[in-house]
Amino acid sequence: MADQSNLGNKILITGIVLGLAAGGWGIALSSSNQVAAPDTNVDTGKVNTTLSDAAKKMKADMQADRKVEDTAPKGATINGQPRLAPLFFSTELWQFAADDKKMNLVVDIYDPESKSIHGDVPNTWFVTSGIADALGRADGLDVDSDKDGFTNGEEYKAQTKPADPASYPAVLAPGCKPKLELAKLTTARATITTDNMNSDPAMNPTEANIRILGPDGSTVVHKATVKIGESFGLSPKDGKRFKLLGYEKKTFPGFADDTVEENVISVQDTETAGPEKQFTVRAGNPNPKLTGDAAKGHLVSDTTATLRVTGGSALGTPKATVKAELNAEFTIPGGAGDGKDLKATFVSTDPTGGINVTPAGAQAPICIPKVKAKHAEE
Secondary structure: OEEEOHHHHHHHHHHHHHHHHHHOOEEOOOOEEEEEOOOOOOHHHHOHHHHHHHHHHHHHHHOOEEEEEOOOOOOEEOOOOOOOOOOOOOOEEEEEEOOOOEEEEEEOOOOOOOOOOOOOOOHHHHHHOHHHHHOOOOOOOOOOOOOOOHHHHHHHHHOOOOOOOOOOOOOOOOOOOEEEEEEEEEEEEEEEEEEEHHHOOOOOOOOOEEEEOOOOOOOOOEEEEEEEEEEEOEEEOOOOOOOHHHHHHEEEEHHHHHOEEEEEEEEEEEEEOOOOEEEEOOOOOOOOOOHHHOOOOOEEEEEEEEEEEEOOOOOHHHEEEEEEEOOEEEEEEOOOOOOOOOOEEEEOOOOOOOOOEEEEEOOOEEEEEEOOOHHHHH
16 A cells, blocks of 8 residues: 655654754654653754664664665656655655565656556546545555446546546446346246137138237237237237238148148237247147247247446436346436446347347447346345
8 A cells, every 4th residue: 555655754854853952852753662862952062863863773674674766757856846755755755565576666646757556557647537545545446436336447447537426437338347237137928829710721811819828838818809910919908019910821741741731920029129020920729749830829038137227327316227128229327428328239148147238339249247136136
C-alpha cells in the first residue's frame, strides 16, 4: 500500500527544530520507542548531538531491510521549488513498497514521468479524475469510487469518469465483465396439434380444429376452430401469437414400405425471431415413435430469462430487473455507455448455466453468468 513519503522523517526534522528552540524540554520520538532529551539549550552555544544521533539511528532502523529509490526525474520541482525527496515530506511525494525489488519507491504523483503505483495506470489519472484517495489503496483499481457498478480499473479502460456516477462504460462492453446477471431461467412447453379430420389430401379445408396440449404432451388445455388467415394462441388469453397460413400436402412413411400423403397446416409464429418462425403441423396426437418430419403435432418451447442489471443508471432501481425471451430483442435500461437504453438479443442458453446475449451492433454474443441461488432470491 502506498503512503505519503518519509512521514517519519518529517517527525524527526520537526523534533530537531523544536529541540533547538525549546532547550531543556524532553522530546519523545515515537517510532522506535526512544526518548531523546537535549543536554543543552540554545543559549549555551553548544552543539546538541543527542537528537541528531537519535534521528540518524531511527532512520537507519526504519530502512534496515529496505532501500528507498527516488524514481522521479532529476531536477524535478514541487510548486516551483527544487524537490528534496526522499529527505523531506510533501503532499506530492508518495512512497510505496515494491516487494519484488525489496525496496520502497518514492514517486511524485503529479509528475507523469514518475513510476505508476498501479501498473500501467498513471498516477496523474487518479489525481485528475478526483479519486486520489484510491491511489493510496492496494486495491485502488478494484474500488468503485462513484458507486455506479464499475470499478476504477474498468472506468480507466473505457476512459470514463470514475468519480461521476453518470459516466460509465456500456454494461455489455466487449472484453469487460458483464454488468448483467442471470437470476432465473424458465422454460414453458406446449404442443400444437390439429384433428385427423383435416388430413385427407382430397379435401381443401378452409379451417382447422386446433388443440393445445399442456407440458405433459397429452392434456388438452385449449381448443379453437381457426379459419385460414386467422390467429390463435396457446391459451384463450393469448389469441394473437400464431397465424394459420393454410394447408400443404406432405408425404410420410406408411405402415409398410409405402408412403402416405396428408394435408398439414402451415403456421406462422409472430412473436419469435427464432428459426421456427414458420412451421407445419401434421394432424393427430403426438406419438413418441414418430420423430423428425414424421412427428405429429409441434412442440413450442418458450424460454424466459430474468436478468438483474448490476451497473449503470438503473442500478438499485425497479428498472434493474428485466425479462428476456429466447430469440427476441429486449431493452437494458441505462445499458449504453452514454446512459441511454441498450438493445440486445437473447440468442441461446449456455452450457455453463448462463445465457448468451448479443448487444445491438455487436458481432459476437456475450455470456451472462447465472448467480448463486441465495443471491438470486434477494
